[in-house]
Every structure is written in structure tokens, then in C-alpha cells.
Amino acid sequence: MSQVLVLVELTDGKPADSTRELLAAAAMLGEPAAVVVAEPGVAKALAADLAKLGAATVYAAGVAGADALLVTPQVAALAAAASTAGPTAVIVGSTPDSREAGARLAVRLGGAYLSDVLAIDANGTVTQTAFGGSYNVTASAAKGVAVISIRSNSIDGAAAAASGTVVDLDVSSDSAPTTAITARHEAVAAAERPALKAANIVVSGGRGLGSKEKFVLVEELADSLGAALGASRAAVDAGYCEHNLQVGQTGTTVSPNLYIAVGISGAIQHLAGMQSSKTIVAINKDENSPIFDIADFGIVGDLFTVVPQFMEAVKARKTS
Amino acid sequence: MMKIAVLVKEVPDTWSDRRIDPATKRVDRSGDVVIDEINEKAVEVALQTKESGGGEVTAVTMGPKNALDAVRKALAMGADAGIHIIDDALGGSDAVQTSAALAAALGSRGFDLIIAGNESTDGRTASIPAMLAERLGMAQATFLRTLSVADGAVSGERMTEDGHVEITATLPAVVSVTEQIAEARFPNFKGIMAAKKKPVEVLTLSDLGIDAGDAGGANSWSVVDTVTVKPPREGGTVIKDDGTAGQQLADYLASAKLI
Numbered sequence: 194m195s196q197v198l199v200l201v202e203l204t205d206g207k208p209a210d211s212t213r214e215l216l217a218a219a220a221m222l223g224e225p226a227a228v229v230v231a232e233p234g235v236a237k238a239l240a241a242d243l244a245k246l247g248a249a250t251v252y253a254a255g256v257a258g259a260d261a262l263l264v265t266p267q268v269a270a271l272a273a274a275a276s277t278a279g280p281t282a283v284i285v286g287s288t289p290d291s292r293e294a295g296a297r298l299a300v301r302l303g304g305a306y307l308s309d310v311l312a313i314d315a316n317g318t319v320t321q322t323a324f325g326g327s328y329n330v331t332a333s334a335a336k337g338v339a340v341i342s343i344r345s346n347s348i349d350g351a352a353a354a355a356s357g358t359v360v361d362l363d364v365s366s367d368s369a370p371t372t373a374i375t376a377r378h379e380a381v382a383a384a385e386r387p388a389l390k391a392a393n394i395v396v397s398g399g400r401g402l403g404s405k406e407k408f409v410l411v412e413e414l415a416d417s418l419g420a421a422l423g424a425s426r427a428a429v430d431a432g433y434c435e436h437n438l439q440v441g442q443t444g445t446t447v448s449p450n451l452y453i454a455v456g457i458s459g460a461i462q463h464l465a466g467m468q469s470s471k472t473i474v475a476i477n478k479d480e481n482s483p484i485f486d487i488a489d490f491g492i493v494g495d496l497f498t499v500v501p502q503f504m505e506a507v508k509a510r511k512t513s
Numbered sequence: 514m515m516k517i518a519v520l521v522k523e524v525p526d527t528w529s530d531r532r533i534d535p536a537t538k539r540v541d542r543s544g545d546v547v548i549d550e551i552n553e554k555a556v557e558v559a560l561q562t563k564e565s566g567g568g569e570v571t572a573v574t575m576g577p578k579n580a581l582d583a584v585r586k587a588l589a590m591g592a593d594a595g596i597h598i599i600d601d602a603l604g605g606s607d608a609v610q611t612s613a614a615l616a617a618a619l620g621s622r623g624f625d626l627i628i629a630g631n632e633s634t635d636g637r638t639a640s641i642p643a644m645l646a647e648r649l650g651m652a653q654a655t656f657l658r659t660l661s662v663a664d665g666a667v668s669g670e671r672m673t674e675d676g677h678v679e680i681t682a683t684l685p686a687v688v689s690v691t692e693q694i695a696e697a698r699f700p701n702f703k704g705i706m707a708a709k710k711k712p713v714e715v716l717t718l719s720d721l722g723i724d725a726g727d728a729g730g731a732n733s734w735s736v737v738d739t740v741t742v743k744p745p746r747e748g749g750t751v752i753k754d755d756g757t758a759g760q761q762l763a764d765y766l767a768s769a770k771l772i
Contacts, residue, residue: 494754502759
């Protein structure tokens with residue numbers, strides 16, 4: 194069975210949560226092989242973890258200062274692993290780093306780049322959506338290697354544990370001009386809140402909150418449900434919250450099990466980023482808001498009374 | 514003097530009902546099309562960079578006849594020249610092919626900085642800037658929400674899933690910018706009039722040196738197999754708050770096992 198490469202994303206030096214589903218996706222197409230880029234000597238230490246998640250082979254690229262280089266070491270490692278493995282497909286995650294590594298790899302190897310993939314079948318046909326979920330699209334590689342970027346939370350299950358045989362890669366001859374990462378500012382404070390893309394529940398606030406101070410209410414609601422926090426563009430533009438919370442056409446696309454829109458009217462650009470959520474709840478004072486056209490449960494009312502009452506009711510359920 | 518290229522593209526208006534043509538499986542561009550909003554911001558950044566350090570800005574697009582409107586918009590904002598890659602044989606190109614065409618058009622012109630939006634609103638692959646960097650052997654400084662150019666290097670804040678990182682790359686570099694980067698200026702009347710006299714170079718497949726056997730949808734690396742319209746999402750229950758809506762919502766979510 195031919196190998197399918199997986200670019201392992203690292204969080205604090207450990208395989209990121211995405212690793213499980215990326216290896217599971219690879220197992221649908223062939224024999225999963227993990228590709229890890231880390232400081233020299235470090236990648237090997239991750240082999241046991243990766244084996245448990247299904248990696249039959251662990252390609253380990255030791256790169257001094259790997260954490261301070263943008264994307265190019267990952268591309269070099271994938272290309273080196275591909276020249277050894279001759280893979281039918283390469284699976285990458287959905288972070289900007291992984292997506293860009295995948296895009297460059299498709300060019301370097303000669304292959305197809307399939308982005309934002311929600312499902313894969315054994316023939317290598319992938320499912321994507323277009324125009325904010327208005328269309329389902331299936332696509333495949335016509336020639337060359339298929340480089341597939343998987344949207345977070347799309348693939349269920351896990352690959353069977355495998356041996357995790359380590360193969361060292363030498364990427365020192367890579368000549369691509371590098372970009373240096375000189376500092377990281379990755380939200381430590383919000384770390385307890387799940388990431389927007391991967392969350393099971395997303396609570397988003399809109400202009401209906403009225404001010405940055407009052408936006409705290411949706412933060413409380415999110416935290417009470419263990420949900421990720423999102424926002425409409427109007428709320429972001431009004432300065433109620435950080436830009437990276439924006440859900441919509443020009444922000445993050447989410448498809449959680451439960452999406453709660455608070456004080457959001459539902460402009461088409463917002464809907465494009467969340468309408469594939471499994472269940473949608475909307476709370477807004479204007480009954481003509483377009484958000485109610487797609488909500489499974491809509492409440493026309495004052496969010497400042499509905500939300501606190503809802504939180505009380507949830508709390509009562511938990512304690513009863 | 515900095516030579517700056519900025520990539521622009523016409524897309525179906527995100528405020529309109531956007532369609533995919535079921536016959537061709539390509540984006541239907543017959544409705545309302547506009548320059549992608551993120552491209553206007555890329556043009557703004559190009560112009561600001563030129564204004565602070567001197568230089569020349571060339572707006573580049575690839576697409577059918579109407580795509581020229583996006584270049585004209587950039588020229589009206591203040592870009593100096595345009596390049597329009599146009600050839601029927603390029604229709605249906607995927608991202609890998611598009612990056613090849615752009616690289617062929619831009620590669621030998623000595624650009625110090627190639628600026629693009631991070632992601633178009635139609636294809637949303639967010640891949641062209643990285644692919645261009647790969648093809649042109651230039652550094653990539655992408656997903657920037659801030660940008661500065663000094664001492665032969667470009668630096669800025671790159672958006673990540675959990676925040677941002679500070680990055681810096683030596684020129685020449687391919688840059689992509691996010692929505693936050695800047696507010697685009699509006700072209701004034703003088704700019705619009707001046708744009709009509711600015712040069713726009715037209716490049717075809719043969720000008721690019723791309724073999725017809727590698728071009729367009731018939732030769733793409735990835736193919737769209739099926740396109741189906743998702744049935745519109747049906748609205749569910751909408752209630753007016755009678756003083757118990759919060760409680761009712763908790764009951765609803767609990768019965769659906771969502772909380």
C-alpha cells in the first residue's frame with residue numbers, strides 16, 4: 194500500500210489536536226506517514242505519540258531554529274519525504290502555515306492543491322463547499338500528487354495504531370529564501386477557550402451588543418457553554434472585540450454542532466461563514482433579521498434579558 | 514526605486530446571489546462582478562509603500578475582458594501601469610496553473626514586492642501568494658495585518674489561528690495582506706480620468722511562453738467532478754420572548770442534547 198504523507202502541526206512542541214484527523218484522513222487513502230519538522234533530535238521523540246495515532250512511518254526533519262522559520266522547512270521536509278515515499282497524496286491541516294506549505298508543495302512536486310476539504314473518499318475524491326456553503330463541490334486530482342488541506346473537525350474516527358518507524362530527513366540543501374519569525378503573540382489568555390475553527394459550540398456577538406463593555410455578555414455566555422467566541426464583522430468594525438474573532442466571508446468559516454448568534458442580523462457575508470453549522474440559534478430584537486430565515490431556533494427579544502435567563506437556566510440544569 | 518506589483522481580481526459581488534454555472538462547473542461571472550475588496554486594500558498598501566519610499570506600482574490581473582475593470586480601479590486609485598493576462602485558453606485554470614501564469618508574467622520584470630490579498634472571496638484557496646513565492650524563488654511574507662518596508666526587508670504581523678507572529682523577509686518578496694491592513698482610498702475624479710491614459714500591457718498564452726497543452730481547465734491539475742446546489746436551509750421555530758424565552762432555549766438545546 195502506498196504511503197500518504199501527513200504534515201504534523203505542533204502545539205508547544207507536541208502533535209496538535211489536528212493530528213488525529215489528518216492521520217485518519219490519510220488512512221482512508223493509503224498507509225499514513227507523518228512528517229515532522231522540529232529542532233534536531235526532537236522530532237524522533239514524538240514518534241511514539243504519532244504511532245499511536247496511526248503513523249506507520251515518521252519522517253523526522255531536524256532543523257535548527259525551525260520554530261523561527263516560516264513555512265519553508267515544512268515544504269522542504271514534505272518534498273524530501275515525497276521523494277522517498279512516492280506518495281499518492283499529501284494531507285495538511287487548515288492553519289495558514291499548513292495551507293501555504295501544501296500550496297507550495299503542489300507546485301514543487303507537480304500536483305493538485307485541494308483546499309478546505311470536508312470529506313474524502315477512498316478514491317481520493319474530496320468534498321468542498323463553495324460560496325459559503327451554498328454549493329457542494331466534489332473534486333479530485335487529474336494528475337500528479339493530490340495535496341489536500343482538511344478543514345478542522347471534518348474527519349471522524351482515528352487511524353489504527355501503527356509502528357511509527359522513524360526515517361530521518363536531511364533538508365539542509367533547501368534553497369528557498371526564508372522568512373524569519375521574530376516574535377510570537379499567540380493568545381495565551383484565551384487559551385482556555387476553544388479555537389474558533391475547531392469548536393463544538395460557537396457563540397458569536399454582533400452589533401446588537403451595543404458596546405465593547407456590553408460585549409462581555411457573549412464572552413460570559415461562551416464561557417458558560419465551553420464555547421469558542423466569535424463575532425460579526427459589524428461588531429469587529431465597531432471595535433467590540435479582536436479582529437481574529439470575525440466569522441464570515443472575510444473571517445473564519447465555522448461549522449460547529451451549535452452556533453448561537455447574539456445580536457447579529459445575519460448579513461449575507463456573515464451567513465457565508467456559519468450557515469453550515471448543524472444547529473443555529475439566533476437571538477435578536479428585529480424579527481425581520483435574515484438570521485431568522487436560517488435559524489433552527491430563533492428568539493425575537495432583548496438579548497440583555499434572554500441571554501442572562503438562558504445562562505441561569507443552563508446553570509440550573511447543571512446543578513440539578 | 515521600489516518596483517511593486519499588486520494582484521487584483523474581479524469576483525462576484527459578495528452582497529449578490531453568487532452562482533456556479535452547472536454546465537461548466539465554473540464560477541458564473543455574468544452577474545454583478547466587482548474588484549475583490551481585499552484587492553483594494555492590497556492596492557492601498559502598494560500605494561502607501563510607493564508614497565513613503567518612492568517607486569512604481571503595477572496592477573496585474575488574469576481573466577476575461579471584464580477583468581480589466583479591476584486593473585482600471587487600481588489605476589484610478591493611483592497605480593501607474595497595468596498588466597492584463599487574457600487568453601481563452603486560460604479559462605478554467607486551477608490555482609497551480611494560475612500561479613504559473615502569474616509567475617511567467619511577473620518573473621523577469623524585477624519586482625521587489627508583489628502584493629496580493631490573502632484570500633479571494635470566490636475561490637478562497639488562499640494559495641496563490643505562497644505558490645508565487647515558490648515559483649519565483651522569492652521569500653513569502655503572507656497573511657500580514659501590518660506591513661512596513663525598510664532597509665531592503667519587509668516586516669509585519671502575520672495572522673495565525675491563535676493570534677499573530679512578527680515576521681521579516683528580505684526583498685524581493687511576495688506579500689499577502691489581510692482585511693485589517695488598511696482602509697482603501699476612494700478614487701477621485703482626477704484619478705479616474707488619469708487612469709484612462711495609463712498603460713495596460715496585454716499578455717496572451719504565447720507571450721507567457723506557456724504551452725497550450727498545459728493551460729486551462731482541460732489540462733488542470735485538479736478537476737471539479739460535481740457541483741450541487743445545497744438546498745436552502747429551512748428556518749425553524751421563531752418565538753417572541755414572552756419572558757420565558759431563555760428558559761425555552763435551554764429546554765430546546767437540552768432536548769437536542771446540545772447542552
